[in-house]
Amino acid sequence: MQVEMLKPVMDTETGESLPGMAELIRTELCPRVVSIDLKGEYPREFMHKLGAIGGFGAMVAPQFGGTGYGLKNAIRIIEDVSRECVSTGFMVWAQYACAWYLQNSSNLAIRRDVLPLIAKGIVLGGTGQSNAMKSCAAIEDNRLTAKRVDGGYLVNGTLPWVSNIGIDHYFHVGIDVENEPGLLIALVKGDHPGLTLNQNAHFIAMEGTNTFACNFKGVFISNESVVSHPSEFTQFKSRTKAAFILMQMGMGLGLIDACVSMMKRSNKTHGHVNCFLDDQAETIESELLAAREACYRLADKIDAMPDANHERETLALRLAGGEMSLKAANSAMLHLGAKGYLVGNAAQRRVREAYFIAIVTPAIKHLRKELHDIDTGSCACTA
Ligand SMILES: Cc1cc2nc3c(=O)[nH]c(=O)nc-3n(C[C@H](O)[C@H](O)[C@H](O)COP(=O)(O)OP(=O)(O)OC[C@H]3O[C@@H](n4cnc5c(N)ncnc54)[C@H](O)[C@@H]3O)c2cc1C
Known part of the structure; x- marks a missing residue:
């Protein structure tokens, strides 16, 4: 499989993850955060505008419409968005996760025709890999099954949330x-014949993420829509998995940063009593700085050595990110007190967002299982 190297950069002169990023977040995202949270508003315009300034391009080679800036840049962008809104940060991650698989596909037509649209945010997209990842870790069965037919595959089954x-x-x-053996990775569009999208569940914190149950009934996946055939799966997975998971750290780093700021602000008036709480702003801040440094360092290492095995280090860091998110949001809520209990206040939103970081695949329990399996040599990958 021929995959182009990305070129890690960069800190812009302003220290921004991308030129124009701070302004875009301030004008297009900040005013909508409460509506996204409470009314389930989908920030489509923000996503398109972020794509237009290169916000989805870091994991895509320039010849396919990306910036090629690399994994650290992708994490920084997700972090910047999540500092204001993890719901939107999650969608930025989803767009990246979509692009990253296409970037690594052996299917040149997909890379040439679809990838630039995703990398530039002209078309939006996501990933339905949670169930497949959990099936690989022997947590649940794969809900999508296929058989080979002339020119492709016939797919049936349901994914509860994408x-x-x-x-x-x-x-x-x-x-x-x-x-x-091995999984088929297929690319589908929402209007693919035989595919039905149903939006019959409602979520806390994540209602603005356009999340659907996806029902596949006799869906024909032609070879032209195959991202990776089952025979390519082992190599495809080892090449994509670490970056796919590490990018989620952006959600945690952004959220924890926002929680530290809230605690510090609260301490200006309530420091004399907040000091009796278990987790202090300074402690959480120093843990954040260490986690951020470790995350950026690992991102650079993955970019530099894409074929090396970074799995254990990635899983351990992602686990720490989920645990720290819960701790930081919990402490921010306790610092804010009754004020944090108000409907529009960020503290209670951060608590709900932190739980999402902890439960989205790979969830804390999933990460602990995979780490246990690696450490005890009982790796249970079924695919
Ligand atoms: C808001 C939201 C957005 C998500 N977005 C994505 C996404 O973009 N892509 C993606 O692949 N995954 C997505 N997920 C799934 C997520 O990553 C987890 O895989 C999911 O929450 C189940 O993991 P778990 O650890 O809770 O499962 P477990 O605790 O291991 O098991 C729970 C089981 O119950 C099933 N279950 C529970 N409630 C329902 C229900 N209402 N309908 C059907 N099955 C149910 C689950 O599928 C699972 O098998 C999303 C989940 C949520 C809540």
């Missing part, structure tokens, strides 16, 4: 193929 999608969006899924 975010940042819709009729005109793309997403990829991992599918068990009859009598074949």
Whole structure:
């Protein structure tokens, strides 16, 4: 499989993750955060505008419409967005997760025709890989199954939740193929014949993420829509997994940073009593700085050595990110007190967002299982 190297950069002169990033967040995202949270507003315009300034391009080579700035830049962008809104940060991650699989596809037509649209945010997209990842870790069975037919595969099954999608969006899924080891990774569009998107669940914190249940009934996936065939799966997975997971750290780093700021602000008036709480702003801040440094360092290492095994280090860091998010949001809530209990206040939103970081695949329990499996040599990958 021929994959182009990305070129890690960069801190812009202003220290921004991207030129124009701070302004875009201030004008287009900040005013909508409460509506996104409480009314489930989908920030479509923000996503398109972020794409236009290169916000989804870091994990895509320039020849396919990306900036090629690399994993650290992708994490920084997700972090910047999540500092204001983890719901939107999650969608930025989803768009990246979509692009990253396409970037690593052996299917040149997909890289040439679809990837630039995703990398530039002209078309939005996501990933339906949670179930496949959990099936690889022997947590649950794969809910999508396929059999080979002339010119492709026939797919059936249901995924309960896929975010940042819709009729005109793309997403990829991992599918068990009859009598074949390894998973099929397929790219589908929301209006693919045989695919139905249902929005019959409502969520706390994440209602603005355009999350749908996806029902596949006799969906024909032609070879042209295959991101990776089952025979390519082992190599595809080892090449993509670490970056796919490490990018989620952006959500945690941004959220924890916002919680530290809230605690410090509260201490200006209530420091004399906040000092009796277990987790102080300074302690959480120093843990944040250490986690951020470790995350950026690992991101550079993954970019520099994409074929090396970074799995254990990535899983351990992602686990720490989830645990720290819960601790920081909990402490911020306790610092804010009754004020944090108000409907529009960020403190209670941060608590709900932190739980999402802890439960989205790979969830804390999933990460602990995979680490246990690696450490005890009982790796249970079924695919
Ligand atoms: C708001 C939101 C957005 C998400 N976005 C995505 C996404 O973009 N892509 C993606 O792949 N995954 C997505 N997920 C799924 C997520 O990553 C987890 O895989 C999911 O929350 C289940 O993991 P778990 O650890 O809770 O499962 P476990 O605790 O291991 O098991 C819970 C089981 O119950 C099932 N279950 C529970 N409630 C329902 C229900 N209402 N309908 C059907 N099955 C149910 C689950 O599927 C699972 O099998 C999203 C989840 C949420 C809540």
